[in-house]
Amino acid sequence: MTEEYRIFFNTGNEGEKAVKPELPVILALNGLIYEAASLKGTVAVIVKEAVNEDYLDAGSTETEWHLRVQAARSHVMLAAMMDKEAVVWSSSYGRIKENYSAGEDDPDYEDDFTGEPVKITVDDDLAFVKSLAGLGTVGVWVRDGYDLKAGEKDSGAKEEGGRYTSISDGQGLIF
Numbered sequence: 001m002t003e004e005y006r007i008f009f010n011t012g013n014e015g016e017k018a019v020k021p022e023l024p025v026i027l028a029l030n031g032l033i034y035e036a037a038s039l040k041g042t043v044a045v046i047v048k049e050a051v052n053e054d055y056l057d058a059g060s061t062e063t064e065w066h067l068r069v070q071a072a073r074s075h076v077m078l079a080a081m082m083d084k085e086a087v088v089w090s091s092s093y094g095r096i097k098e099n100y101s102a103g104e105d106d107p108d109y110e111d112d113f114t115g116e117p118v119k120i121t122v123d124d125d126l127a128f129v130k131s132l133a134g135l136g137t138v139g140v141w142v143r144d145g146y147d148l149k150a151g152e153k154d155s156g157a158k159e160e161g162g163r164y165t166s167i168s169d170g171q172g173l174i175f
Contacts, residue, residue, distance in 0.1 A: 004041030004056060009033035020161035020175045024146040028139035039148050043068070043125045046138060050074035068122040069096055075120055078137045086135055089119035096122070133168035140167045 008021055011031045023035040025042050029049055036042040043064075044055040050071035058064045072088040079086040088096040118135045121127040126149055132138045141164035142148050148167070161175035 003037060005034050005036040005045050007032055008035040021143075021164070024143040025148065026139075026141040026164055026173070029137075039125045039129065042129055042140065046129070046132065047071045064125075065122060068125075068128050072096075072120040072122050072128070072132075073098060075132055075135065075137045079118065079135055082136065084135065085113045085115065085117040086120055087117045089121050089131075091121070091123050130167055133166070136168075141165060141173050142167060144172075 003023075005023075005027075008019075008026065009032070010016060011033065021035045023037045023041075025036040025038070027034040027036060027042055027045055029045065034042075034045045036045060040056065047053055047055040047067045047070075051067065051074060053067055053070070055064065055067050058067060069088055069090075076086045076088060090096055119131060120135065121131045129138070129140055129148075133140045144163045144165055164173045164175070165171070166173075
């Protein structure tokens with residue numbers, strides 16, 4: 001199996017020298033900088049960091065969906081620590097609450113949002129990654145010329161450096 005992701009840089013290690021990335025996606029999460037070979041590898045990092053499960057061995061799209069939901073719940077908590085409001089969302093089900101057995105009128109589920117919460121969309125890998133990047137709990141940059149949505153491996157997968165563009169705000173990084 002080809003390497004889907006790896007730690008690229010640890011922001012907590014003083015004096016660590018950054019090297020040029022080789023893979024087409026860069027992901028910043030929890031003080032670590034990863035590089036990934038694909039969208040699925042990017043989601044695998046997010047799921048592994050959030051719920052310590054192996055997304056690459058999920059076995060079915062239904063299991064992948066459930067793993068995205070679990071990871072999204074973790075990012076709702078990260079957002080709260082950043083004074084942001086977020087909910088887990090599916091276009092098929094609407095808001096996915098944390099307690100399936102609680103009724104809509106349960107006082108523990110009264111929404112006290114100050115505005116419209118950010119929706120962490122779990123429908124598919126791309127929507128999931130884009131919503132987390134938009135929320136600000138992860139940073140994701142893609143090598144210019146690489147189509148994240150197509151899910152294809154980067155033709156220059158071992159090409160070092162280049163320009164990477166953020167999927168949330170269009171800002172670039174050059175290595």
